Amino acid sequence: MQGYSLWQVVGQALRGNKGWQPAWRDPTPKSGYDVIVIGGGGHGLATAYYLAKKHGIRRVAVLEKGWIGGGNSGRNTQVVRSNYFYPASSAFYDHSLKLYEGLTRELNFNIMLSQRGQIALAHSEHELEINRRWANAVRMNGIDAEVLSPADIQKIVPIINLNSRFPVVGGFIQRRAGISRHDAVVWGYARAANALGVDIIQNCEVTGFDLKDGRVRGVTTSRGNFAADRVVMSVAGHASVLAQRAGFVLPITTMALQAMVTEPLKPVLNTLVMSGAIHAYVSQSDRGEIVIGGGADVYNSYAQRGGLPAMHVTIGAVLELFPSFSRLRLMRQWAGRVDVSPDTTAIMGRTPVEGLYINCGWGTGGYKAIPAGGDTMAHTVATGTPHPLIARFGLDRFGAGALIDEGAAAGVAH
Amino acid sequence: MLRLPCPYCGLRDEPEFAFGGPSHIIRPTLEATDAQWTAYLFNRDNPLGVHYERWAHAYGCGQWFNVARHTATHEILAVYRMGDPKPALEAGAAR
Numbered sequence: 053m054q055g056y057s058l059w060q061v062v063g064q065a066l067r068g069n070k071g072w073q074p075a076w077r078d079p080t081p082k083s084g085y086d087v088i089v090i091g092g093g094g095h096g097l098a099t100a101y102y103l104a105k106k107h108g109i110r111r112v113a114v115l116e117k118g119w120i121g122g123g124n125s126g127r128n129t130q131v132v133r134s135n136y137f138y139p140a141s142s143a144f145y146d147h148s149l150k151l152y153e154g155l156t157r158e159l160n161f162n163i164m165l166s167q168r169g170q171i172a173l174a175h176s177e178h179e180l181e182i183n184r185r186w187a188n189a190v191r192m193n194g195i196d197a198e199v200l201s202p203a204d205i206q207k208i209v210p211i212i213n214l215n216s217r218f219p220v221v222g223g224f225i226q227r228r229a230g231i232s233r234h235d236a237v238v239w240g241y242a243r244a245a246n247a248l249g250v251d252i253i254q255n256c257e258v259t260g261f262d263l264k265d266g267r268v269r270g271v272t273t274s275r276g277n278f279a280a281d282r283v284v285m286s287v288a289g290h291a292s293v294l295a296q297r298a299g300f301v302l303p304i305t306t307m308a309l310q311a312m313v314t315e316p317l318k319p320v321l322n323t324l325v326m327s328g329a330i331h332a333y334v335s336q337s338d339r340g341e342i343v344i345g346g347g348a349d350v351y352n353s354y355a356q357r358g359g360l361p362a363m364h365v366t367i368g369a370v371l372e373l374f375p376s377f378s379r380l381r382l383m384r385q386w387a388g389r390v391d392v393s394p395d396t397t398a399i400m401g402r403t404p405v406e407g408l409y410i411n412c413g414w415g416t417g418g419y420k421a422i423p424a425g426g427d428t429m430a431h432t433v434a435t436g437t438p439h440p441l442i443a444r445f446g447l448d449r450f451g452a453g454a455l456i457d458e459g460a461a462a463g464v465a466h
Numbered sequence: 467m468l469r470l471p472c473p474y475c476g477l478r479d480e481p482e483f484a485f486g487g488p489s490h491i492i493r494p495t496l497e498a499t500d501a502q503w504t505a506y507l508f509n510r511d512n513p514l515g516v517h518y519e520r521w522a523h524a525y526g527c528g529q530w531f532n533v534a535r536h537t538a539t540h541e542i543l544a545v546y547r548m549g550d551p552k553p554a555l556e557a558g559a560a561r
């Protein structure tokens with residue numbers, strides 16, 4: 053692998069930038085692999101990387117229907133945080149945040165992590181009580197959180213309008229939360245996995261599974277059939293479609309979640325601001341765009357576009373908090389297909405088909421989970437037993453009633 | 467923005483309606499196994515294609531009704547009353 057460094061940049065510049073190599077190969081698929089990962093998003097690529105890096109399994113293919121990072125990995129709002137309520141969630145997400153903190157060095161690819169903090173706003177005394185309880189739970193889980201007064205918030209975010217229609221009465225901050233560049237995470241994992249021998253096969257749609265005696269033996273694709281005894285499905289919004297092809301039904305609903313960016317402007321917002329009550333979150337990217345997200349469209353959707361009603365609610369909420377943004381024009385608006393589970397916690401681990409593993413149900417918050425999702429799935433597939441951090445995230449938790457209901461605590465009400 | 471044909475009021479814009487999730491989910495009998503009960507409570511077809519679903523005209527007549535809608539194109543393929551069976555849509559009515 054061609055290392056990326058200042059010396060490399062200077063050296064290449066002196067040679068007219070003619071010596072750069074592709075960051076990953078476009079390999080001819082082999083007839084079989086030890087592990088096949090379906091889905092070339094962040095989770096799939098990270099799973100392949102950790103399989104090769106930590107478990108020495110290098111005959112791995114990542115099959116991607118379109119191009120890598122073209123789904124939700126390139127459509128999210130780049131938020132990383134670990135301020136979750138339940139111990140099982142916060143342990144997982146903090147593992148993820150810690151991996152993010154070292155990821156630029158680990159992958160030799162600048163993911164532009166900026167830990168600028170995330171403020172969750174409270175708009176009533178009752179919500180402030182809930183925020184205090186949430187912040188205390190986060191601290192009990194060993195993760196940083198501080199309750200803020202309105203004056204504290206105004207100091208951190210001078211342009212916020214605290215006397216909005218639903219006045220801001222306080223909030224709390226996780227200072228280690230932040231944003232990073234989502235394309236860099238995808239490309240960094242792809243390049244590092246490729247260097248360890250992983251085949252990244254794009255424009256390759258999985259059309260079915262080769263099943264025998266309740267076991268997976270391989271997959272059929274638009275580019276031929278590949279044999280593998282272990283297959284990981286990591287396809288977000290299409291999880292139900294693939295599961296159906298393998299013969300089982302999932303507790304997943306696919307919805308469109310929108311995000312949008314304004315025209316770029318000079319730095320005005322140096323943290324993430326999130327409001328669960330009026331349902332919006334805002335940050336400013338390094339390019340100067342105001343990045344805006346909110347709630348999902350309410351109905352089932354496999355369209356990678358959202359409707360105006362959901363966008364209207366989100367924009368209305370943002371303009372109440374930041375009236376000065378009313379002068380900005382939106383540059384782009386898009387949506388991703390999010391796979392929402394009944395308790396808004398991910399579904400990871402075994403499936404009814406032996407050898408077929410699933411990683412789905414991330415719903416509206418999969419980006420922050422990429423490093424830990426890959427790490428724990430790789431462990432689960434390599435050893436055959438669920439990684440301790442995801443032992444409670446299995447598909448069997450629904451029948452057992454052992455839900456992890458992060459719906460209210462996940463940051464934005466779903 | 468969806469435009470839904472309320473069977474009682476006619477064609478109206480999406481913000482007048484409330485979504486009620488999938489239709490035709492049948493509650494199992496008391497003899498149901500744990501697996502059947504789990505499937506009833508949690509599992510959803512979640513199709514890429516025709517979805518049979520309930521809507522209420524919340525800011526109109528308040529009535530509930532069923533809609534068959536394509537989940538990628540959002541094409542409304544059929545509207546029918548609560549309690550009516552799934553309409554037999556011709557194969558290929560929606561891609």
